[in-house]
Amino acid sequence: MDGGTDSWCPSCRWNLDVYDPALAPWRGTRLIGRWGFRRGLEVDRATHAELLADPEVRSAGTSPAEVWLVVFSVVLALIGVAAAGHLAWLVMADDLPPGVRLVLALPAVLVLLLVKPSFGRVPRHGLIAERDAPQLHRLVREVAAAAGTPVPDLIYADLSINAGVARLGWRQRSVLVIGIPLWLMLPRPARVSLLAHELGHLANGDPLRVRRTLPARTFGARAVAATGGRNPWRRALHSANSMAEQGSGTVVLLGIVVQGLLALVNVAGATAQLLVDSVAMPDSRRAEYRADLIARRVAGSRPFLQSSETVLLADRVWQDLWHLAPRLNSEQLEPTAAESLRHLATHLPLARQLSRRTTDLWSTHPSEDQRMRLIEELPDVDGIIHVDDTRWAGIDAELAPWRRVAYHALLGTRDRF
Template sequence: MTDDQGWLARRRRRLMDGYADRSRAKAAAKAIDSSRPSVATVAVWGLAGLVHLTTVATLVLGAWLTLIAPSLVLRVPGLVIVLFGLFLVPWPRSVRKLGAHTRVDLPELFALLDRVAEHNGGPVPHLVGFDPDYNASTFALGRRRVLVLGAPLWVAAPPHARLALLGHELGHFAHRDVLSSSWTAPAHRALEQWRLVLRELGDDPFDGGTGLRIVTVVIRVLVLPFRALLAGYVYLLDLLAASSSRSREYLADLDAISTGGSDGALALLDTLLAGSAVEAAVGRAAIRRDDAWHEVRTTLARDDLTTRLRRRAHAVQEESRIDDSHPSHAQRIRLVEEREQVGPGVVVDTATWHRLDAELEPYLDSAGSVLVDAVRYQH
């Protein structure tokens, strides 16, 4: 039995590696025709449409019962249905809660973003936010494009890796995957919102006597099929969108190479692989009440080629799945290494970096304080 399982695991790994290699080669050749949606993309649009239809139908039914139904017995449930339908609506994220900043707040950063966008031929974000996550992301807030930079990643990355990071993230605006559109993104967000509520209804027991415990058991039983249905629906949506998402990730990596050069793109991936080292550095600073960003920079400054190669070797062992929305770090590194080596397409002098660092310092420090507090209170 053990040998069979080992053989199956190796066979699955070879199949996934072959699939990943083909996907990477396709992206590297830029052989993706965005003007011709695939069958999977059309299916994702249809699944998103069913989510929107469910929300609209719920609101219409509730409004009809509330306003037109002749009996008060029907109007009261109608009002409840309306309130439930409003809950189903995937309300957009608040700019105030995000803490996003405009060109007026960050002139140096937006000047650099203008140069990156001009070089790669993509759009510029309208808003930029900072958060404590070791990542970066983009999304749409209505018609406004939002770039979110993870403070730990920005601090940990060397200058040429930061250029590659900006090129990669702005590349997502140019190569939007199927789940980032104004039609599909709200539907996906709504599904996750529904799953969260059903999970809380099914998992959180009521405090009280035997009667309330019975109610808890009944609610769990009633909620279970809906939880299973939503889980399957979200999985199917993610599965159909995964290929598009991976391809767009590779295209964004090509933009990272174009912006920061081959060395910058590789340095960015090495910095991403150093996430555990950065986390440990922040933890040490939190316990000692030292400067977290100084500890992060000092820790990564000690990295040598042997350390980076060891992290890359470990990344090769990452499991690949057909429903993964992102290619593995190993595949992304191969993409950079297989391409012809190029220099940075956007060059920034030392004086500009100093001005940019001074401009971003209060925002990075604010995000760092949140991160340090979260780590400190965990201990």
């Protein structure tokens, strides 16, 4: 099979686990990308062996990687405190001219922008209150109890083909976000698996762990964003050429120096982010596997595999719905998505294998194929939570307004083309 620049055999999987620059995420150079791809495979294989030996294994406390990230986060926080103290001193230093104060203040301000704490914002829209969806909240409570975690404080809906859980705001409330498009595409048992996976992250303490090490995780990315994003040298060269055409020699020289410094800071930030992610992502990937095991235990093996299959085909299903939207109504979205999934089932083997080639060490999630193979190699289980059709009908009725929102979003997207 030729899905990129290096062929493989879909039936025997020969040559599948080979770094393919046409498919793997770009990480700056092929050398780095190839190392990250191979390292990601090593992490997945080691994690598979560990979890196959003991599927019920829990996280063994704080990992060395998390300790390193916490220490780095503390150092960044101390640097931020020092920068704030420096600014306070400049305010009180009456003997310094205003121009000197400004020059001395700029580095401290930049440091504060890079290390400022972020608590995350609770979404302003999309709250699914219990009075509006008691059956859904009841299901979430049951899944939370089965997963061994407190019930999330808030449940929100959005229009992403995704779902997630996080701790947000000053109060660090737990927030479960359900992407309505993905919810509509999922077979009903797989929806339980989706909820169990996300709540499994709460059971394992993953959002809190991420929040505790967030300064280290975001420092490099903030530096890259503050200096213009990717391709800094190309941007610096373009700016130098523009200034050479329009400005004098002194202005051009000053502009080249500034652009060069920005490019250096950009590269340093990108390098720092790459190093931090090299440490952080193995734990992040293990967290996904552990949440998958909770989903398997709560919902069952087959519903979990159905949810993964849906994720693999979700973009294509949504594209089918986009084409059919003018001939549908909101009540027809779910059956139409189910029909599209059936028609696209022949694409699943290739989609699974492609997911391996498009994932590396720095991907936040392991490939869907790796995750599915772990569950397939474990004994099949039925799960704890089973929801009958009557309850599903009630939940569907509660989410009908959101189904209409998703339908109107499909039509609105069409209007842009």
